[in-house]
Amino acid sequence: MADLESLGEVARTDVLVIGGGIAGLSAAISVKEKNPRLEVLVVEKATAGWAGKAARGGGILAFLTPDDSPEDFVRYHVEHIGCYLEDQELLMEYACTCNQVLDLLDSWGARIARDRRGYWKYVKTPGAEVPWGLAGVDLDMCVHLRRRASELGCRFMDKTAMVELLKSGDRVTGAIGFDVRDGSCRLVLARATILATGSQNYRVMPMWSCGRGDGIAAAYRAGACMRNAEFGSFVNMIHVASREVIFGAEDHMFNARGEDISSRYRPGIQPDICAMSAVGWYLEHVEGRAPVRVKAEENVLQIGSEVLFSTDLVWKRPAAIAFWSRLWEKARRAERESDHGMPEIMPGFIGEQSPVMVDHGMATTVPGLFAVGDVSYSGSAWTGAVPSPPGRIRGSGLMNAVWSACRGAASAVEYISGEGP
Numbered sequence: 001m002a003d004l005e006s007l008g009e010v011a012r013t014d015v016l017v018i019g020g021g022i023a024g025l026s027a028a029i030s031v032k033e034k035n036p037r038l039e040v041l042v043v044e045k046a047t048a049g050w051a052g053k054a055a056r057g058g059g060i061l062a063f064l065t066p067d068d069s070p071e072d073f074v075r076y077h078v079e080h081i082g083c084y085l086e087d088q089e090l091l092m093e094y095a096c097t098c099n100q101v102l103d104l105l106d107s108w109g110a111r112i113a114r115d116r117r118g119y120w121k122y123v124k125t126p127g128a129e130v131p132w133g134l135a136g137v138d139l140d141m142c143v144h145l146r147r148r149a150s151e152l153g154c155r156f157m158d159k160t161a162m163v164e165l166l167k168s169g170d171r172v173t174g175a176i177g178f179d180v181r182d183g184s185c186r187l188v189l190a191r192a193t194i195l196a197t198g199s200q201n202y203r204v205m206p207m208w209s210c211g212r213g214d215g216i217a218a219a220y221r222a223g224a225c226m227r228n229a230e231f232g233s234f235v236n237m238i239h240v241a242s243r244e245v246i247f248g249a250e251d252h253m254f255n256a257r258g259e260d261i262s263s264r265y266r267p268g269i270q271p272d273i274c275a276m277s278a279v280g281w282y283l284e285h286v287e288g289r290a291p292v293r294v295k296a297e298e299n300v301l302q303i304g305s306e307v308l309f310s311t312d313l314v315w316k317r318p319a320a321i322a323f324w325s326r327l328w329e330k331a332r333r334a335e336r337e338s339d340h341g342m343p344e345i346m347p348g349f350i351g352e353q354s355p356v357m358v359d360h361g362m363a364t365t366v367p368g369l370f371a372v373g374d375v376s377y378s379g380s381a382w383t384g385a386v387p388s389p390p391g392r393i394r395g396s397g398l399m400n401a402v403w404s405a406c407r408g409a410a411s412a413v414e415y416i417s418g419e420g421p
Contacts, residue, residue, distance in 0.1 A: 004166065004176065008185025011157065013041035015412055016174055016188050018162045018215060019196030020044030021052020023373025023401040025145040027194045029108060030409030032152035038416065040154040041188060045161040045180060045214075049146030052198060052210060053374070054398060055139050058309055059320045061112070062395030063099050065122055065133035070095035072131040081271055081392045082384015090360050090382035094403060101402040102135060109144030112137045113315040123314060125301070125394070130271060134395050136308070136315035139323055141398075160186050163214060165193065165222040165369065172222060172368040192368055192412040195219060196405065199354040199374040199388040200232070208350050215375050216356055225357040225365040228378035232353035234387035235278040237294075240344040242334035244327065246294055247394075248301025249345050250277040255289040271392045272301065278347035293342040354378045354388035362408030368415065372408035373401040380404065 015031050017024045020042050028040045042048050064073055073095045078084055082091075102120055106112050113121040113136045122133035150156075162177035166189070174189040197215025201208035220226060237249035250273070253262045265280030281292050296302065308314055309324035354377035362370050362380070371379065377388035377400060389397025 004187055007176070008187060010187045010189065011041060012189045013155070014038040014191050014416060015040045016190035016193045017042045017196060018175060018193065019052070019198065019373070019375075020046070020048025020142075020146070020156070020158070021196065021198060021373070021401070022054040022142050022145065022398060023052075023198075023375075023405045024194070024196030025049070025142060025149055026104075026402045026405035027196055027372050027409045027412075028149045028154045029145065029152060030406045031413055032149070032154060034410060034413045035417075036152070038413065040149075041157060041190070042149065042154055043157045043160050043162050043175070043177070043188060045159070046210070047158045048156050049142045052142065053208065054142055054401070056323075057139075057397065058305075058394065059137050059139045059141070059317060059398075060308075060395040061102060061105075061135045061137055061398050062132045062393050063102060063120070063122070063135055063399065064095065064131070065124075068131040068133070076131050077384070082386060084384070085381075086384035087381040090380065091384075093360070094382055094400075098399050098403050101399050104402060104406070105137060105141065108148040110137050110141035111144070111317070113317065121315060123304075123308065125272065128271065128301075130393075132393065132395075134308075136317055136320070137398065138317040139319040157186070157188070161214070162188070163218065165218050167222060167366075170223075170367060172366055175218070191416050192370065194408055194412055195356065195364075195369065195371040195375050196373045197375050199352050199377065201353075202349060202351040208352070211374065213353065215371075216353065219356050219364060219366070219369065219371065219375075222369065223366050224369060224371075226355040226379065227357045228381060228385075229353050229355035231378045231385050232351055232355070232387045233275055234273070234350045234352035234391075235275055235347045236273065236350060237277055237281075237345045238348035239331065239334070240291075240346050242331035243348070244331040244334075245348065246299070246302055246343065246345060247305040248272065248299045249294045250274050251301070252295045252299045253277065253280065253292050253345070254295060254342070255284045255292055257289055259289070261292065272394055273390065273392045278349075281345070281347055291344045292346075293344050296341045296343060352387035352389075358408075360407070361411035361414075362404050363411050363415070370408040370412050370415075372404040376404065
């Protein structure tokens with residue numbers, strides 16, 4: 001270790017959190033709330049509070065409304081989403097405890113919409129009957145979480161990319177990386193390390209471009225087991241002209257002959273997002289029935305999404321409205337007049353590998369290393385055969401990020417106390 005210290009600047013902490021997005025910030029806060037005496041350092045390759053997917057997404061939280069039950073949620077998930085490949089014990093734990101995430105985010109300063117009674121203001125997924133609802137949080141949530149973490153005494157090291165985990169024997173004892181501004185070497189020695197670096201994605205859309213898989217690769221090289229990497233085939237149908245997602249396109253696809261191909265490739269009960277829609281698109285092209293278009297006037301999900309994201313008719317979210325209004329205006333400018341209400345679509349392959357294997361406490365198979373958020377979404381196995389958020393439940397990304405971060409933080413604190421393995 002002395003030789004490593006000669007390489008560059010060395011920092012020491014009790015808990016090292018790698019990643020300053022919503023999962024990393026939630027983990028840092030949770031560690032401090034469980035044991036204020038522990039030192040926590042958050043390292044982020046960009047700027048913590050502004051990094052990650054959360055600030056570039058829909059700002060929705062999928063939770064169980066008073067009309068939904070954990071049993072119905074688990075049954076629907078197993079039968080229609082995860083292909084019976086879930087860790088059903090952990091799935092049930094998620095269903096029974098995920099609503100606590102809204103209370104936590106609210107207590108940390110994030111702005112979640114409420115109704116006149118003070119309850120979370122939610123909607124059901126437009127055009128679908130599913131056992132969950134969608135609450136709205138403003139897109140500046142991570143700024144508030146960083147502020148809360150700072151108030152609790154967490155330290156931050158921004159503009160620093162951690163590229164390799166350090167080990168002493170079989171235990172992870174920190175990480176080594178570099179300052180992205182000048183290339184200088186930085187090391188962090190820690191008693192416990194929490195990975196919150198997101199999933200591995202392809203640069204198809206800006207929202208996902210920050211997830212490059214660096215944390216997954218570091219965990220793999222450190223000897224951590226992986227699982228369910230093959231479930232990372234996340235495909236969203238996008239507008240050919242604007243390259244923006246058309247929500248709900250999977251259910252309203254028509255080929256050049258005017259035939260409804262959604263019912264052909266997506267029969268029966270289907271939640272949002274489906275790899276078979278991409279298969280169907282491909283087959284229609286191969287067999288000479290392209291292009292594939294969407295009947296916009298029938299697409300209730302897209303119409304509802306525009307109302308939710310870019311207006312204050314349902315949720316008052318200034319940051320989200322500003323972001324999504326600009327995004328959709330840009331998309332409209334790219335649309336072709338020849339669409340005539342039927343925009344041409346194509347599959348946008350985003351990827352979303354999230355295979356770091358963890359137990360129910362978000363501990364990896366390497367002592368001293370924990371993984372939370374998107375980096376271990378499929379690796380946790382509670383989701384079954386789906387890629388990391390949104391998988392097939394829009395709004396599951398933020399929920400899983402905070403939910404898993406709280407569990408990982410508790411495990412890290414226990415590990416440091418000597419009660420863990």
